[in-house]
Structure formats: C-alpha cells, structure tokens
Amino acid sequence: MANLLTMKSLTNDSIMKLIGRAADFENGERIELGGTVANLFFEPSTRTKMSFEMAEHKLGLTSLPFETSFSSVLKGETLYDTVKTLEAIGVDGVVIRHPEEEYYRQLEGIGVAVINGGDGSGQHPTQSLLDLYTIWQEFGRFENLHVTIAGDIAHSRVAKSNAAALAQLGAKVSFVCPPEWSGDFESSDRLDDYIEETDVLMLLRVQHERHEGGELLAKEGYHESYGLTVERESKMKDSAIIMHPAPINRDVEIADSLVECERSRIFKQMTNGVFIRMAVLEYALKGRD
Numbered sequence: 001m002a003n004l005l006t007m008k009s010l011t012n013d014s015i016m017k018l019i020g021r022a023a024d025f026e027n028g029e030r031i032e033l034g035g036t037v038a039n040l041f042f043e044p045s046t047r048t049k050m051s052f053e054m055a056e057h058k059l060g061l062t063s064l065p066f067e068t069s070f071s072s073v074l075k076g077e078t079l080y081d082t083v084k085t086l087e088a089i090g091v092d093g094v095v096i097r098h099p100e101e102e103y104y105r106q107l108e109g110i111g112v113a114v115i116n117g118g119d120g121s122g123q124h125p126t127q128s129l130l131d132l133y134t135i136w137q138e139f140g141r142f143e144n145l146h147v148t149i150a151g152d153i154a155h156s157r158v159a160k161s162n163a164a165a166l167a168q169l170g171a172k173v174s175f176v177c178p179p180e181w182s183g184d185f186e187s188s189d190r191l192d193d194y195i196e197e198t199d200v201l202m203l204l205r206v207q208h209e210r211h212e213g214g215e216l217l218a219k220e221g222y223h224e225s226y227g228l229t230v231e232r233e234s235k236m237k238d239s240a241i242i243m244h245p246a247p248i249n250r251d252v253e254i255a256d257s258l259v260e261c262e263r264s265r266i267f268k269q270m271t272n273g274v275f276i277r278m279a280v281l282e283y284a285l286k287g288r289d
Contacts (some may be wrong), residue, residue, distance in 0.1 A: 001093070001113040002284050005104045006123040007165045015165065019133050021279035022272065025058070032060035033285055035092035039212075040066045040082070041117065042073075042098045047246055047270055048117050048126070053094050055277035064091065080106050087112045092138040093285055113284040120259045121155045127245055128161035132169070134269050135200055138241055143170035148194045150176040150226060151204025151253055154183030157244045161205060174198075176226060189225075195232050203228060203244045203253040234262070241265050 004010075010018075037056050041049050056063045064086075073082060083094055085131045096103065101120035118124045131238065132142070139145060147150035147166050153159045153175050166173050174194050175187035188194070205277070206222065223229065228242065233255070242254070250256040259266060 001111075002287050003104070004125050004280055004284055005114065005116045007125045007161045008123075008127050010125075010165070011174045012169055015129070015132060015169065018129055018276065018279045018283060019136055021282060022133050022275040025275045025278045026272075029059070031282070034060055034284060035285055036062040036064060036090060037093045037095060037285075038064040038066055038086050038091045039117075040094055040096045040098075042068055042096075043118070045097055045117070047273060048097065048124075051270070051273040052115075052117065052126075052277050052281075054274050054282055058274070059142065059278055059281055061281065071268075078106070079103060080110070083107055083110050083112070083114075093281070115280060115284055118157055119182070120157070121160075122157050123161050124157040124245075125161055126273070126277055126280055127158050128165050129280065130269055130273040131158070131162055131202070131243060131245070133272045133276050134265050135241075137268075137272075138265070139199065142166065145199045146174065146194075146197055147171050147200040147202060148174045148176060148191070148198040149202045149204065150191055150228075151178045152181050152206050153185050153187060153204070154181045156204045158202075159185070160195060162202065178226065191226055191228075191232065193230045195235050196237070197238055199237065201228065201240065201242050203242065205231065205245070205247060206249055206252055221254070223252050227252060228258060230255050230257060233263070235256055236263065242268060246270070 039049060039052055051061050086094060087110060091112055095115045095117045096119035099120050101122035103119050104114055104116060107114055116123060116125055151160050163173055175185045175189045177187050179189055240263060244254060244266045246266060248254060248259060250259060258264060
C-alpha cells in the first residue's frame with residue numbers, strides 16, 4: 001500500500017513511471033487488481049469522481065460510493081473515524097476530496113491506501129499527473145518548455161501541484177493573474193507579455209465559491225484582461241497547446257469558440273485522467289513504482 005497525497009512526495013523518476021504506466025493502459029494493457037476502493041467526495045466533482053470510478057472499473061476493482069448526505073458525517077463523525085470504519089469493513093483504499101487543506105494529516109495510522117482527490121486550495125496530485133501526461137504526449141519532454149498558468153492562482157490546487165512538479169522536471173513556469181489572486185507566487189498581470197513565447201497555456205477556472213467578500217472581476221473585464229481571447233490565440237506559437245482542468249467558465253477564462261479548437265487539449269486531458277488514475281490506483285494498491 002502507498003499513499004498519494006501531494007506532488008511533493010513524487011520524484012521525477014516516480015512521475016515518469018506513472019506516466020509510462022498510463023501510456024501502457026492507453027495502449028491497451030489490461031490488468032485485474034481486485035479489491036475495493038471507496039470514493040469519498042465531500043465537494044462536488046464530475047471529472048475527478050467519474051474518472052476514478054471508470055479507472056476502478058477498468059482495473060476490476062469494486063467501487064463503493066459514499067454519499068455525505070446519507071453518512072454519519074452528519075452526526076458529527078470525524079474523517080478519521082469514517083475512514084477507520086471503511087478499513088474495518090475491508091476496503092483496500094480510499095479516494096478523498098475534501099474542502100479542508102491537508103485533511104490527510106488527520107489520517108495518520110490509517111491502514112488503507114489514501115489517494116488525495118483534492119484538498120481545499122492545497123493539492124490535486126492526480127490532476128497534475130494527467131496534465132503532465134498530456135504535455136508529455138505533445139512534446140516528449142519538459143525541459144525548457146515554457147508553461148504559463150493563468151487565472152485564480154491563489155485558490156488553485158491545480159496551480160500549486162503543477163508549479164512544483166513542472167519546475168522540478170525542468171520547465172519554465174510563469175503565472176498570470178490579477179495582483180490580488182497571486183497568493184504566494186510571483187506573477188504578472190499581463191498575459192500578452194507571454195502569449196507569443198508560451199508552449200503550454202494552462203488556464204484556471206475563476207473559483208467564485210472560494211472568494212469570501214470583495215467583488216470578482218466582471219465577466220467581460222476578466223476575459224479581456226486575463227482570458228484567452230480569439231485575438232490572443234492567434235498570436236500563439238503554431239506548436240502551442242491550450243489546457244484547462246475544467247469546469248470551464250466559457251467566455252471568461254477562454255473564448256467559447258476556442259474550447260474545442262485545434263490546439264485545445266481540454267477534453268484530451270479528461271481522457272488521460274482515466275489512464276493516469278489507473279496508474280495511480282495500481283501504485284497505491286500494489287506499491288508498483
């Protein structure tokens with residue numbers, strides 16, 4: 001058993017091995033892991049939750065759904081006791097998305113594999129891995145690539161997970177956002193300064209639900225200042241690609257007409273998520289690295 005809680009726990013070698021296994025699965029390799037995984041999602045999710053369920057199905061795992069609204073969480077049960085209960089009834093691993101950053105610190109001593117499906121504004125390791133896999137498919141390398149991450153940086157677990165991993169793998173990473181959304185990152189508020197030299201433009205959703213107080217930028221104002229407009233896309237390198245973890249605010253982070261344009265890899269990322277999560281489940285449950 002092995003946990004996957006943050007990208008910081010993975011070496012470059014481990015990242016590349018997971019990418020390699022994802023490629024094996026995409027190319028048709030099939031294995032039967034056996035065992036049972038519970039998916040505990042305390043926040044709404046479409047892509048991550050369904051992607052894990054599909055990956056579990058393809059690996060011959062039994063998936064146990066977990067509905068917060070029908071669980072003892074409503075009676076005040078702690079996360080530790082919830083997971084300990086699942087361990088006691090024979091679950092082999094848990095996938096958890098939780099609004100609290102570093103929720104997994106509550107789970108020390110748990111004897112089942114824990115996979116982080118997103119912790120507040122902290123980390124989202126499987127999203128980072130599927131992003132890395134998508135970039136690897138396109139360029140076959142990370143060294144000297146220029147990746148620009150644009151959007152709600154401070155509240156983005158995707159940005160935080162990818163920033164560390166991409167830099168560790170040798171990419172140049174730039175951040176673009178309104179000044180008040182930069183968090184701990186050094187950023188620019190001028191996407192136009194990077195658009196022509198960027199190899200990968202990674203757009204982030206404006207996370208309305210994580211903003212407390214203050215006014216968000218108006219839809220039109222954000223798109224014109226920080227979003228990928230049709231005019232900006234026309235200035236990108238021929239080889240450059242567009243990415244977005246989704247869900248997408250169309251005509252906010254990206255012009256509606258560009259969501260499925262030739263250079264967009266947004267839906268390819270979703271496809272890759274199944275294969276990466278198969279690799280992660282294998283790693284977590286069987287310790288294959």
